[in-house]
Amino acid sequence: MDRRQQRRAAHGHKQFAPGRVATPWLALLAGPLSYGIAAPALLLDDLAQTLGIGEKGATAGVTAYGWGIALGTPLLAALLARRGVRAVLTVSAALLVAGTLVLVLVPSLPAMMAGAAVQALGSAGLTVTAMKLADSARQMGVVAASLAVVGATGPLTGALVADISTWQAALALPLLAVLAVPAARRGTTAPDAVPASFDPIGMALLAMLVTAAVLIPHRPLVAAPATAALLLLLIAWINFRPDGFLPAAVARNGRFLAASALAFALGVMNFALLYAAPTLLQRLAGWDSTRSGIVLLAPYLLGGFCSAFLVAASVRVSRRVAVAALLATGAAAPLLAATTTAAAPLLAATTTAVLLLLAAMTLASLSASTGQGVLALHATGVVSASHRAEALGLFNLAYLLSVAFGPAIALMLSHPTA
Incomplete structure (x- = not known):
């Protein structure tokens, strides 16, 4: 074992299998999942008016997507562990296409919720597969950054697509991930499944x-x-049944659970700020949704791009240093946003309040996107190689549960009586 391997082992990072899929394809395979989370952020009013369901009803579609990716992640990860990459790619692509067709062709609230949930199941399978195929901290960083960057551009992209076409077309953006499926299948040649009994x-x-x-x-x-x-x-x-669907070796691992809990907390904070941002910017500066979407590109793109480098660099520092930095950044974001909102009437200029709010969003994006990559490395590095797929699925379950909580929390804070 050379010195680099010794350092990584000391930090608890598992060595990955040799890479088989080029990094850009992994980014395309994972990134479009974030369109399902972020693209509706500026479309809730349009959805509510078109379907006659109110803003709370429109938010239900985002919640259904959050449920789908939260549930689909461990389910498809279990399929990944037992049947291999190619089986998961096939099933996930089929689910993604089917859910998107329902969203596009049936404009009603029940169809929107069902389509979003099925679409999310497929997106979750493709994302967990991309993370499984990442062969280094650098590739894991790019996968995490792709999710963050797509999430950053998602609100504006969704609004532009809806203006050019329809809101159904904006909700179909996660389908772009299917373009990477052939390349991922071609790059998967070795057997990668472990037969196991069904639970x-x-x-x-x-x-x-x-x-x-x-x-x-x-x-x-x-x-x-x-x-x-x-x-x-x-x-x-x-x-x-310690060897069942949820392996005891993973579920009882304290360091794995701690990494997953921190990822969930960072995600809740980030998605709550993302969905609260248009309302906050409208109150502070009187901006409409399109202008808010353009301005929000800056903090979320900055956080997403920086996360790729920070995840790759995380293997050079100790676990404690990395976690402490994530905790500090994650706690600073909501505190700065809350303080800015409360003190806005006292600030000398609206520009100051807006800049402080954007700084809070930058910290939120940076901590969540970096945390997803860094903590995924930690979470999978403390379990055996035979349980890595399940660990990835359960870790992403914890992170993606925040998608269901964040928008709902933002709605409750901005519309207490909604």
Whole structure:
């Protein structure tokens, strides 16, 4: 083992298998998932008016997408571990196409929610596959950055596509990931699956737990107790069947759980600010949604591009230093945003308030996108190679659950009576 390998082992980073897929294809395979999260950010009013459902109903479509990627990540990761990359690529692409067709062809709230959920299942499968195929910290950084950069351009891209075409076309943007599927299939030549028995009970318990957790922001009095009860049932099932759908070697790993919890917290903060931004900028500066979308490119693109370099550089510092930096940056973002919003009437110029708010959003984007890549390396580096696919799926489940919470929290804060 050379010195570089020794340093990485000391920091808890797992050595990846030899690379098989070029980095740009991995970025294209993963990145469009963020269109499903961010593209509707400036379209909620249009969706509400077109479908006659109100802004809360329009937000339900984003919540359904968040549910789909949160649930689809561990499900497709389990398929990845048991059937290999090519099987997951085929299933995920089919789900993505089917969900997009429903979104485009059936303009109604039930169809929007169902289509978004199915579309998200496919997007989640392609994203977790891209992370599985990343063979280095550099490639993992590019994958995480692609998600952040697409998320940064998502609101404006969605608004522009909706202006040129329709809002259905804007919601179809995640379909772009299918373009990378042939290249990913060609690059996958070696057997990469580990045969394992099927665990329908474990899968069902996890699916119900994710569903209950996603509903907490909307029905807390019912969903919160249900989530707690299902979590206890799932823990009991893991003890009964430690080699099942949710491997005990992953679920009981304290360092894995800590990395996943921090990723979730950073994601909630980032997506809440992303969806609150148009309302906050309208209140502070009177900007419309298009201008807000253009201005928001700066903080979120900066955070996304910087994350690629920071993730790659993270292998040179200790785990504690990396986590401390993420904690500090992640905590500073909402504090700065809240302070700026509260003190806006006292500030001498509107420009000052806007700049401070954009600085908060830059910190949010930087901490979340960097955290997804850095913490994914940490989370998969503390489990055995045989459980890496499941660990990636569960880690991304934790991060992507924030997609369901962030927009709902932003709506509650900006419209307390909605």
